[in-house]
Amino acid sequence: MKTRIKEFRAKLKLTQEELANKVGVRRETIIFLEQGKYNPSLQLAHDVAKVLGKKIKDVFVF
């Protein structure tokens, strides 16, 4: 699954660590999410999208 987390995160000038802290996950989880190697739960996808100020469908490309 592709994600646009990195792109939106860069626009907000957030580091992976900052995003991870805001979402409440480890930095490694954000890394794997950005690489598209981890399929998040709906809750996590919602939280990430919320922090990035986007909709889930915009952040996660199925």
Place this chain on the structure above:
Amino acid sequence: MKRQTKNGKGRAWKYWLALVVIVLGIVLGHYNVGREFLGFASAGNWLIYVGVVIFAVVTLQMFFKKERITDERTERVGYFASRVTFLFVILFAFVVMVADGIKEIIIPYSLFMSYLICGIVLVYFVTFRIMNRRAV
């Protein structure tokens, strides 16, 4: 939104555990129960030693342990590591059964269990570390 761990919250019961183990050790030592246990003069002495070690480890963790977040991915990694560890125990039991059938294994039960517990902890730890580096 936050999925923080319970790290640092379960410290009190560990201190209680250490206290109970030490008191149990003193009681057993007083009544001179169990001799020559795992290299100690008595089972009571061993329990006192274990209690002191628990106490020391919990105290040291208070100063040095990093706050770690447990998120859904690490929970998943832990679940997989548990499954691998369970499989290890089954395979190990099978190997022991076969080995005992070929040649009788003469080892104190307490020593065997301590090796087994160390093995389980080690396998879980290594599996967790390896799988944590993968996405899962």
